[in-house]
Amino acid sequence: MSPRQKVLIVDDEPDIRELLEITLGRMKLDTFSARNLGEAQALLSRETFDLCLTDMRLPDGTGLELVQHIQQRHPNVPVAMITAYGSLETAINALKAGAFDFLTKPVDLTRLRELVSSALRLPAPGGTGVAIDRRLLGDSPPMRALRKHIDKLARSQAPVYISGESGSGKELVARLIHEQGPRASQPFIPVNCGAIPSELMESEFFGHRKGSFSGAIEDKPGLFQAAHGGTLFLDEVADLPLAMQVKLLRAIQEKAVRGVGEQQETVVDVRILCATHKDLDAEVAAERFRQDLYYRLNVIELRVPPLRERRDDIESLASHVLKRLAINTGQPAAKLHPQALDALKNYRFPGNVRELENVLERAHTLCENKQIEASDLRLAEGNCNPEGGVPDLTQIDNLEDYLENVERNLILQALEETRWNRTAAAQRLNLSFRSMRYRLKKLGLD
Template identity: 95%
Template structure:
């Protein structure tokens, strides 16, 4: 018979402590209670706990202090914060500090049981590393840091904003966060927000009732309902129209949705992960994205590095892609000529890993004798990092014209990589928007 799991309850209100003790006792869990921060820290030093539930306000400190104490000394113990109703900022601060999740007062017992069950399914810290290593290739420092962050975020229920350029692997990162966490056995529902027609968005997200509009011939659950108990991944979230952003914000805050044509709200338990290649800060500044929704989604930001920031991984990635292309053909994988590998390492890869895969698939088809030469890669001219080196002075007739040409190339490249978002391009080049606008006008690019 396995020992019962232990939960630490920290609250100065006897009624709340008793309610939690009774509810968790019926779940066959052992409970230990503390009235303040000092008692909680003493109990943590004496006992090994599987979960901690703490109130935000304590007589001798705050729940945030307890979260930080546990994160530093007992990182294997998930912590859930209990906050006053409507204290969204407090809850977000708790999630940023490392809390697993939060509850609001008055405590909903169904929600409490779901949270406790989910928290107790968490793997040990670092336990997901092997699986992440197999899926997320590369031993460069940016990739090692990314894997550590995924492992940590998988142990939380905090909304995560995954930022990164197109083709850098944002959806893979979202899947890994889901698969290594307590929702792993539940649905992972990815949705490209830019691919849904605006007039169908509400129905797609929240579902509809039969007869609610022309063509609604039967009840249809939406994406939130499909993801119940699991994770909803909102890709290209910056493409949502403002009207839909308002409805999405309400669904996230209330944890409930109302189908088109429906009268009742349906409670949904969904973790939200989102991503976009756009600069969400710039979208908020330009008033194309609601600031309140931005703060709700961007509780924790996880940046996926572009391929050009981890060139040491290119050889590993390339060999993996070539082995995959050869799998099932009965032939050995093609090899990269040393010059081809050097060409790849000096290329900027505006399309990141996706571009590398497409490039190698084409080269694999075109190469002779199972060896990929530099010419087989068909790299775009003018997009190699080597061009950023010291120029040949004998070829410069006019320094001013040369510098203007370099400036034009860099600005065009930044614009192309940000899909001609001038604010985002200016930030990428570390320019003010006013300076960017002046340069565009000077170079005839406005």
């Protein structure tokens, strides 16, 4: 019979300690209690715990000090903070310091049991490195740092804002955070916020009742309900209209949603991860994104490096892509000529890993004798200067052709980023839809 898991409870109120001890005892857990910071630190030095629940205010210090103490000396132990109702800033500070999650007083016992069960399912720190290595390729210093951050963030329930350029792998990073954490067995629901029509957003996010509006022919759960117990990944969150931002903020704060036409709210247990290629600080400054929602989503920021900052990874990434293409087509893998590899390493890749995959897929199709030459890559000359300076004029034979190539690549990138939604791509390039149609036809992309 395996030993029972142990939980440390830190609170100076006897009634709270007793409530937590009884609730956790019924969950077949052993509990140890401390009335203050000093007693908690003494117990931590003598016993090995699987979880710590601590009040924020203690007679001889704060729960935040205990979180920092455990992070430094007992990093295997997840800590959950218990705060006064409405102390959102305190809870966010605890999450930034390394707390797993937080509860508000009065303690909701259902929420307490969910939190404890989730914390006790956490894998050991660093135990998921091999799985991450297989999915997140590259051994450059930026990628090693990124994997380390993913492993740490997977052990938290804090909202994470994943920043990075289009095509850099933000959704993959979000999936890895989910898959390495305690919610791995529950749903991971990705949603592109820029792809949902504004009039359907509330229904898509929160669900609706049959007959609540024209076309609502049956009850439908929303994305929050679909992600219950798991993770909701809000990609391109900066594209949400302001009216929807208000409703999203309330759903996150209250941990409950009300579908269109519903009278009652539904409690949801969802971890929020979000991403955008836009500069959220600039969006807040321009009053296109609510500052209160920004602070709620951006508890911890994780930056995904662009491909040009990790050129040493290009060779291994290219090899992986070519092997995958060979398997998918049932043909031998193509080889990169050394000059082709140099060309890739000297290219800026504005579309990042996604663009590398597209370039290699095209070259794999066009090359002769399964050997990819530099000419097969068809890289845009305007992005072939690794320092990002002015292109060498001696390499430009025809200005019209050069500018047309740059324009074609920018339009293709915008189409790929918007999943070939022409209206959205035109908006991203600040073009009218009529101008977009004209350019597509002129460039042979129609």
